[in-house]
Amino acid sequence: MKKVGLIINPVAGMGGRVGLKGTDGVNILRKAIKLGAMKEAPRKALRGIERLLPIKDDIIILTCSGDMGEDQCKGLGFNVRVILESSGNTTSRETMIGASIMEEKKVELLIFVGGDGTARDIYKGVGNRIVTLGIPAGVKIHSPVYANTPEKAGDLALLYLKGENFVVKEEEVIDIDEEAFRKNEVRTRLFGYLKVPYKKEYLQNKKAPTPLKEEENQKAIALDIIDNMIDGVYYIIGPGTTTRAIMEGLNLPYTLLGVDIIKDKKLIKSDCSEKDILQIVSNSKSKLIITPTGGQGYLLGRGNQQISDKVIKKIEKENIYIISSNRKIVELGGKPLLIYTGDKDIDLMLEGYYRVKVGYGIDIMYRVSKG
């Protein structure tokens, strides 16, 4: 019998109906309830997981108690095993713990129901070690780890569990700064990557061609960078899967969410702090290679704070190389890439057109603006 994990964040989406732009944090949740918010996620979860009924005798669902999954699964007649007793006040910690228990129990697929905040909690629990899939129920859905609709999530999970031939892809976990969002400022940030079964027509942000093309695209970009590396120059490799391809191309260890520094195609230092980077750029010729996050296309200031305003001041504009898969450029729909270093003068100085590398020997002239 196949083991399937299910974690519902029952409070996800409550803030949206009452105009709170998200439900992260206990205070906001209380405010939402006071404003009359109803639980959205359990209802949406039902719409998704009922699509698994055709294989209900072949699977057992590992879930958390109450409306974090148990109630919905039992209501539909699934085989259920509760692996975590919920306190009744679902917190991000419970989602995280539930997810890591499911990883230990070796579930074939972990389905979670919520929004960007829930995806972050799942990522904290399991990293990109197991295959997951999101049923969208939250107010904010920027992370392409979610299917388009609860029903599509259910259909995709069904196909995956039936053993159809699938590509599993790493997708970004992106969240916005909710405090800024409530002041009508939208700033997204990359938190990590989850593994999801991929079928173009089911997932969010499906404007791109096929996942393999994305991977091949990243490899081609990396090859271009590697082929044109200059001896004696330090290369500061920013976070992301596109930049990771450079490290993979050189057979070097990498930190997906951190900054690595290489010289003469050898690793100088992994997971560098702002101080480490400053030390290098102050004393030696160096170049910075960065890639935008998906969705809003933040280049600096979101998920790579180590590359601070001080670092940028030292490194100079012409030594910043931007690389991006075609998919990310397509998803921007013509909107500029964004920077937010925290220093207005630096942000202004960085504005303008850049050659963004999108393939081997292929650039796009693209506008960069302050975020």
Added chain:
Amino acid sequence: MKRIDRNHKVRNFHQAKWDEPIIFELSQKGERGILVPEAEEEIVNKVGDGVSSIPKAMRRKELPNLPEINQKRVLMHYLRLSQETLGGDFNVEIGQGTCTVKYNPKINDKLASTEKMTELHPLQDESTVQGILEIMYKTDLCMREISGMDQFTFQPGGGSQAIMTMASLVRMYHRINGEEDQRDEIITTIYSHPSDAAAPALKGYKIINIMPDENGYPDYEAFKKAVSERTAAFFVANPEDTGIFNPRIKEFTDLVTKAGGLNCYDQANANGLLGVTRAKEAGFHMCFFNLHKTFSTPHGCGGPGSGALGVVKELKPYLPKPIVDFNGEKYFLNYELENSIGKVRIFNGVPQAVLKAYAWIMSLGAEGLYEVGKIAVLNNNYLFKKLLEHKAVDAPYIRGKQRVEQVRYTLEKLTEDTGITSGDVARRVMDFGMHYWTSHHPYYIPEPITLEPTESTSKEDLDEYIATLHHIFDEAYENPEIIQGAPHRSTIHQVDESSFDDPEKWAPTWRVYLRKTK
């Protein structure tokens, strides 16, 4: 007798209902189509057995694994395949988007099928082929008038090969001027044809793409930043595949000329511009037309096509050898091109394609060609207006303004509302005996369809195409399952595309197929 009701616009169609095997699968050991007689003894004595004169190292050790099949079965096989094909001559062929597909007058096929053409050999002496040389020369003169260029070659076998030839001309031009190493960049635009980037890239150039501005025109400010002393050339289509014509094109080409680069015009989208604008006045140094698209010679399966490539007089010495010339008395093949890039194709192109294009041009005359452009634009804008009446369809950029000869539409709203994608709709239109192509990756315009009706589609045909698409869009909102399972009336229903990117699953030849599957 039952009368066929043709009052409704949406036509139900059924494709041939069988899946014809690959010819290799029909092979039967020992079966033969032709039994080639043994050579007579006298001949063998004189020239040997025909094999021993080939060097030993070059002789194959095993017989080739060719299909063994008799003539009748070969004929049946190909007839069945043709029945499985949704050919341009029996559907409203406007969905090839970016490929101008128009009616090919059958009389021109007849001309090209006469013995005078079919029995020609490209190695014949010039004095014996004056007729076809005259036609090639006169077609060159017509193309000069249409474009403002000073010399054409018909050697490239298609549009992409013409682009490749342009890239070779650019390289040779800068080599002769001592700037080959310095000028290593080609600028193009996102909505130009992908070959405008791909061919120069294959030639070793770095490519810089220009994104569109908010109106869909190439972003001039970005372009200014891209042009430099490293610019070798600017390759662009105008109108681009959005059907939007860049009215500031001369400012773009002037910038490049001033910087020492060349301007190369991809005129695959020229059908709406015949008699309206010319490459020369727009500041281009070279351009190409597809005779097999704009000039009505058949377009299909990669040939036989002709990418007619024209250049300004300064670049004539760089053209591929030979060009067809005339000395006042006779037509001849001119090899006197001092900086020639050499040959890009064996012999001198596809003379049948040139003949058909010449016949088409001469049947229309200058006024007729202008009429072609006008009707193509009118048809396109009728289709544009009617399609946009459905909530499922939109077309980004320059709202309220006309397009030239084609439009890249988006079905993004349909997909958001119903989950039905452009690819799903493309499969469903086959159930109505039509097709369209979802256009180039990556999809800068989400869920795209690119339609180009040309001048040869009647209003009735356009109305049928529009009614069919509207019918399918309504289905998407009311009964999406019927589209998700489409096509229902075809031999092959849905193709699993998951292996398209996986070289391990490709089988370009029968031998590879056998190796990977057995």
